[in-house]
Amino acid sequence: MINKCEIEDLELVYEKPKTLTDTPMHYCPGCGHGVINKLIMEVIDELKIQDKTVGVAPVGCAVFEYRYMDIDMIEAPHGRASAVATGVKRVNPDKYVFSYQGDGDLAAIGTSETIHTVNRGENILMLFINNAIYGMTGGQMAPTTLIGQKTSTSPFGRSVKNNGFPLNITELISKLDGAFYVTRHSVHKPNSVRKLKKAIQKSFEYQKENKGTCFIEVISNCPAGWGMTPLKSNEWLEENLIPKYPLGDIKVPTKN
Amino acid sequence: MNMKYDNNVKLMKGNEALAEAAIRAEIDGYFGYPITPQSEILEYLSKNFNEEDGVVLQAESEIAAINMVYGAAGSGKRVMTSTSSPGMSLMLEGISYITAAQLPCLLVNVSRGGPGLGTIQPSQADYFQSTKGGGHGDYRLIVLAPNSVQEMADFVFDAIYLAEKYRNPALILSDGTLGQMMEKVRLPEKGSLPKSIPEWAAKGKIKNKERNIIYTSAVDPTVMENLNKELQNKYALLQQEVRYELSQIEDAEILIVAFGLSARICSKAQEMANDNGLSVGLLRPITLYPFPSDTIYKLAQKVQAILVVELSAGQMVEDVKLVVNGSCPVFFHGRMGGEVPTPDEIFFELKKITDKQAVKN
Known part of the structure; x- marks a missing residue:
């Protein structure tokens, strides 16, 4: 067993964020959640706001993200993360508050909370992880599931007749006056990971300036739920999800 | 608790006396949604609560309101909501979470006749819902039942005191008549309830201390049973407050x-x-x-x-x-x-x- 390495001559080029715990993540191999969790903590490290941040975890695959994030956190009921975050922020206006939700959580059961939180311009960061499926409950149809996409509750493919259309909730909330910064990213390529990190950084900076709601959608994959290898899932994401949910800024602050 | 009272006797509605008592009990936040026969609580607080002392927020639903209470209570602040019967039904999921997470908060149900949309007249048909838990899982609320406008005011202090002592939501179960009728009342004075931010609050991790996580779940049934036992032990202790x-x-x-x-x-x-x-x-x-x-x-x-x-x-x-x-x-x-x-x-x-x-x- 090697107890000590001779590393004096080596240059440290990368380390995990200090605010990311050593607890092994429960996410499935290839899943985007781990990368997104890490990015948030990297930003919190760099901005040195660990002692001023409260995160709100969802019900869904990221329910246990508080095991990995070394910050104070609250686990919200399904769909209610933005209301819980509103409660925290309103009585702690000096704290940084973010909510983290999946597509079923934010765009189905929590639609009302999502719209009204943004409409009030709550000064929080809302992270929306869209992988077009309910991962935790075993791969059921989400509001963002594509037409024709097979899930355990749309085994013959989502049909417009039965299930209506995939919901572009991010475009929808971007029309609300309370939305300050609305942007869509992904984590399937190194450069997209870097862009997402910048968006998270900007959002916390805007929060410091009390600008209003910052909303980041992240198009992510679900290799287990989609029944694909991680690599194949990223290809499928690029070919199918991104055309429906195009990446980039949807609402950017106007320069005065 | 050392209750001190105002020397002035006032003529007030039950709902208004309760709202004024909440201000004097130094709440940090109120989150609610209009519903008859309790809307005067939200109205009174919207008008009379000093912005510097905290927040009064009209939520988009009772579901949102109770979850705002959950978040704010989780950050260690003194917060409340009020509603009437149908609204209480909507809040039950959130109340189950707040109770499981062992957070204190004040709940008020100025109840009305049901079931369904029912009437806006008084009822005590929410007794089961209030005293047996109401939402899912094995939990109880501390339930106080006023019978006068004076008690509508007093029990705000008693309920918050008990809620914070036991880290459990406390409910004032009132009714449409007590909320609407006017009686003379002597209001409790500010300062009767000392306030501090508790150690368990999720309000930003303190350096060199374990982070605070407000949660209600466990994958391992043994862990979940132990969380349940903690609750039940607390309820056994609570019996002394009868x-x-x-x-x-x-x-x-x-x-x-x-x-x-x-x-x-x-x-x-x-x-x-x-x-x-x-x-x-x-x-x-x-x-x-x-x-x-x-x-x-x-x-x-x-x-x-x-x-x-x-x-x-x-x-x-x-x-x-x-x-x-x-x-x-x-x-x-x-x-x-x-x-x-x-x-x-x-x-x-x-x-x-x-x-x-x-x-x-």
Whole structure:
């Protein structure tokens, strides 16, 4: 067993964020959640706001993200993360508050909370992880599931007749006056990971300036739920999800 | 708790007295949604709560309101919500979470006749929902039942005190009449309830300390059972906080058990009965949970019969029967859907019971 390495001559080029715990993540191999969790903590490290941040975890695959994030956190009921975050922020206006939700959580059961939180311009960061499926409950149809996409509750493919259309909730909330910064990213390529990190950084900076709601959608994959290898899932994401949910800024602050 | 009172006597609505008491109890936040017959609470706070002291927020629904309470309470702040029966039903999921996470907060149900949309008139048909948990899982609320505008104000302090002592939501179970009627009231003064940010609060991780996580879940059933045991141990301790009021129980042949508005009406009926040669005592549970089981059991050994009066089809009567356990007959009189009994009506019931017991003896 090697107890000590001779590393004096080596240059440290990368380390995990200090605010990311050593607890092994429960996410499935290839899943985007781990990368997104890490990015948030990297930003919190760099901005040195660990002692001023409260995160709100969802019900869904990221329910246990508080095991990995070394910050104070609250686990919200399904769909209610933005209301819980509103409660925290309103009585702690000096704290940084973010909510983290999946597509079923934010765009189905929590639609009302999502719209009204943004409409009030709550000064929080809302992270929306869209992988077009309910991962935790075993791969059921989400509001963002594509037409024709097979899930355990749309085994013959989502049909417009039965299930209506995939919901572009991010475009929808971007029309609300309370939305300050609305942007869509992904984590399937190194450069997209870097862009997402910048968006998270900007959002916390805007929060410091009390600008209003910052909303980041992240198009992510679900290799287990989609029944694909991680690599194949990223290809499928690029070919199918991104055309429906195009990446980039949807609402950017106007320069005065 | 050292309650100090204002010297001025005011004439106020129950809802307004409760709202003013909440300001004086130094709440940090109120989150609510309009619903009759309690909207005056949100209205009064919107008008009179100083922005520098905290937040009053009209949420988009009762579901959002209770989850805002959950977040704010999780960050260690003193917060509340108020609603009426249908709104309470919507809040139950959130209340189950708040209770599981062991957070203190003040809940108010100015209840109305149901089921369904029901009426806006008073009812006590939310007794089961309030005292048995209401939402999913094994949990209880601390439940206080006022019977006057004075108690609408006082119980804000008592409820917050108990909620913070036991880290459990406390509910003031009122009704449409107590919320709407005006009476004289002496308001408690600010400063009666000391306030501090608790160590467990999620409000930003303190350096070199473990982070605070407000959570309600466990994958491992052993861990989840242990969380449940913690709750149940707390409820066992909570039994010492039982409160009730007794009137004329010495030599009583019939005991009335009634809470809130019903108890108020029953005390008039009791007076009529005793003026007419009957011997009637009254027990008014002030805490509906914990329930004054021991006292009711002891009294059941002495009286010939018990009459339970409620504004419902009979809910608390089940708890009374359970503790009486056959020691004496238990009768029930109830009105539903917003109807309220007159003292004459209850006096008539008392006479019927006296006649029945006389025949038996």
